[in-house]
Amino acid sequence: MAVTDVGGARAVQRVDNDIDADTQLDLLRVMLRIRCFEERAEALFLAGELPGFIHLSIGQEACAAGACLALRRDDYITSTHRGHGHCLAKCAPAERMMAELFAKATGSCKGKGGSMHIADFSVGMLGANGIVGGGANLAVGAAIAARLRQTDQVALCFFGDGAANRGTVHEASNLAAVWKLPVIFFCENNRYASTTAAGAALSIENVADRAAGYGMPGVIVDGNDALAVHRVVREWAAHARSGGGPVLIEAKTYRMRGHYVGDPQLYRATDEVEAQRARDPIDRLAATLAGAGLLDLARLERLRAEVAEEIEAAVRFARESPLPSPEDALADLYVNPIERMP
Amino acid sequence: MPEMTFTEATLAAMREEMRRDPLVFVIGEDMASQGGVFGQFKGLAEEFGAGRVLDTPISETSIVGAAVGAALCGARPVADMHFADFVACAMDEIVNQAAKARYMFGGQCSVPMVLRMPDGAINSAAAQHSQSVEAWMLHTPGVKLVAPSNPYDAKGLLKSAIRDDDPVLYYEHKALFKTRGEVPGEEYVVPMGQAALRHVGSDVTIVSYSLMVQRCLEAADELAADGIEADVVDLRSLRPLDWEAIATSVRKTHRVVVAHEACRTGGVGAEIAAQIGEELFDDLDAPVLRVGARDVPIPFSPPLERFVLPGPADVAAAVRRLM
Numbered sequence A: 001m002a003v004t005d006v007g008g009a010r011a012v013q014r015v016d017n018d019i020d021a022d023t024q025l026d027l028l029r030v031m032l033r034i035r036c037f038e039e040r041a042e043a044l045f046l047a048g049e050l051p052g053f054i055h056l057s058i059g060q061e062a063c064a065a066g067a068c069l070a071l072r073r074d075d076y077i078t079s080t081h082r083g084h085g086h087c088l089a090k091c092a093p094a095e096r097m098m099a100e101l102f103a104k105a106t107g108s109c110k111g112k113g114g115s116m117h118i119a120d121f122s123v124g125m126l127g128a129n130g131i132v133g134g135g136a137n138l139a140v141g142a143a144i145a146a147r148l149r150q151t152d153q154v155a156l157c158f159f160g161d162g163a164a165n166r167g168t169v170h171e172a173s174n175l176a177a178v179w180k181l182p183v184i185f186f187c188e189n190n191r192y193a194s195t196t197a198a199g200a201a202l203s204i205e206n207v208a209d210r211a212a213g214y215g216m217p218g219v220i221v222d223g224n225d226a227l228a229v230h231r232v233v234r235e236w237a238a239h240a241r242s243g244g245g246p247v248l249i250e251a252k253t254y255r256m257r258g259h260y261v262g263d264p265q266l267y268r269a270t271d272e273v274e275a276q277r278a279r280d281p282i283d284r285l286a287a288t289l290a291g292a293g294l295l296d297l298a299r300l301e302r303l304r305a306e307v308a309e310e311i312e313a314a315v316r317f318a319r320e321s322p323l324p325s326p327e328d329a330l331a332d333l334y335v336n337p338i339e340r341m342p
Numbered sequence B: 001m002p003e004m005t006f007t008e009a010t011l012a013a014m015r016e017e018m019r020r021d022p023l024v025f026v027i028g029e030d031m032a033s034q035g036g037v038f039g040q041f042k043g044l045a046e047e048f049g050a051g052r053v054l055d056t057p058i059s060e061t062s063i064v065g066a067a068v069g070a071a072l073c074g075a076r077p078v079a080d081m082h083f084a085d086f087v088a089c090a091m092d093e094i095v096n097q098a099a100k101a102r103y104m105f106g107g108q109c110s111v112p113m114v115l116r117m118p119d120g121a122i123n124s125a126a127a128q129h130s131q132s133v134e135a136w137m138l139h140t141p142g143v144k145l146v147a148p149s150n151p152y153d154a155k156g157l158l159k160s161a162i163r164d165d166d167p168v169l170y171y172e173h174k175a176l177f178k179t180r181g182e183v184p185g186e187e188y189v190v191p192m193g194q195a196a197l198r199h200v201g202s203d204v205t206i207v208s209y210s211l212m213v214q215r216c217l218e219a220a221d222e223l224a225a226d227g228i229e230a231d232v233v234d235l236r237s238l239r240p241l242d243w244e245a246i247a248t249s250v251r252k253t254h255r256v257v258v259a260h261e262a263c264r265t266g267g268v269g270a271e272i273a274a275q276i277g278e279e280l281f282d283d284l285d286a287p288v289l290r291v292g293a294r295d296v297p298i299p300f301s302p303p304l305e306r307f308v309l310p311g312p313a314d315v316a317a318a319v320r321r322l323m
């Protein structure tokens, strides 16, 4: 496990495998679920069935699954524009999410949010965010609310290498560190912020190196290794839960698809993407599980089939659901509605 | 009835609401030792402790963003912007987060927070500490706006704002802080969306809010000496807006001036004038006039500042133009 003290991110490997078999299989199942959802969404988008635009997390499933499965249901997460995986990993039902992508009245946000504002508050998923870096302060606030209520909930903030450069992330990191809030800043460094290579926007190599400047531990983990991500988040969530304060975890991963579906990707070579296939997080965990005798081909196929059936059912549900009525556009703005709405 | 200052009235509201609901907390700069930059939070840290009166670094995006996050998770933050001008540093947290969260997430959540906005010009504070910025937020569906003009309303509206489940921006003019007025000892609230008629007359309607109401009352007295009787409608809330109060008065007087300290162009007055034009055109005997600051930043030098800001004479002059 890659762990550092305040003062810089250094990697320290730990070899023992302390994650129980059920959890390991769960990680695989959740990753398959995300992959299947994303591939289905991609196809549906290309077929013209989904309005708007969508950002996929294919290749980054180990981050969402590894992190969220290390949290409790009542813990909070804040997400990004690339939030489908986070939402699924926090155990949101796929049906309502898919219906939201279809802009249907039965969607998680009743068709008012779409892909970029996917959210499920019932599982502590406080929303994808169309504002890059917008979730960091929300996570700080969630942690404040937990402290005020004297619960031991933690808040995990997913953000990207691009978001790492926003002032909101700096302010939130400093504040969380000053107040020792139970926040896990989880940076998915997928090597690009839209068309910009991470290195072109960072004056240092690792986002996690910035932790020293905030006075919190910085940790680097292989973001395509679900078990490693899971271990790191589990350990630091426990640390935060027991009053140890925030942490900055940087997961080194890779965005396998374009920034959005339809991105011509002129900023990177196809070879680079192809080379990353060897790091596929799902293949990797499957191989590890097979090596440990926890998985055989039949079981893997069964898992894939179960997940595919769930996502197909979600697509059916979404297709059959009604569109919102036009006048629903005026609902859900205020809890206490304002009678006269000009 | 006991008298107290506007500041004391807001403090009384804070204490009552913080005692009533343990999920109400304060977040902002200079809270602990100073009780806020204008002392509107004095004594709260002593009574409620550092756990409920959070003294932040100079991090406006965090003050507002964390308030939104805490509100999404069931807490009821009262955040302080120090000077309303600084809200520009936290614009995204209001416009894209607080105002939109409930809506874009399809009603799954609510954002029960209050943002205290000390605004307006006083004592040559100059361009970056004097602006009235309520129009920015009136143009942002999803937030409510209140702007009390006196200590009684300051307390009652603050209590309503804290109890409301939606984000409320609480505009408190800095020149009002030391003003005194009667405030009942017993529990009361001033509901949002209810205007108050401060002066009664049948010749003209003057619509205003916040400190400018005091200026309009001075103008009304001056006009009364000339035999012109004005209705002065103190809006108290800008959203929800008490349209009935405006319409009732306009149907009686047929002449309207809308007055505020914020600059005229794109201001609240423009919006109210437009609504009156759309809905009460047949009741009008004259065009609706706006009184507001000149369209420049608030300057430093006293004669410049005085020239730019609207006063009772500007209100009276506008009324005379209508008669």
Ligand SMILES: Cc1ncc(C[n+]2csc(CCOP(=O)(O)OP(=O)(O)O)c2C)c(N)n1
Residues within 6 Å of the ligand: A080, A081, A082, A130, A131, A132, A133, A159, A160, A161, A162, A163, A164, A190, A192, A193, A194, A255, A259
């Ligand atoms: C404040 C803000 N600036 C710019 C954008 C446009 N934008 C959307 S996603 C994105 C890239 C974000 O990169 P990163 O944080 O690394 O996340 P990733 O897309 O890699 O998941 C940009 C620039 C935005 N949505 N919000």
Ligand SMILES: [Mg+2]
Residues within 6 Å of the ligand: A160, A161, A162, A188, A189, A190, A191, A192, A193, A194
């Ligand atoms: Mg990125």
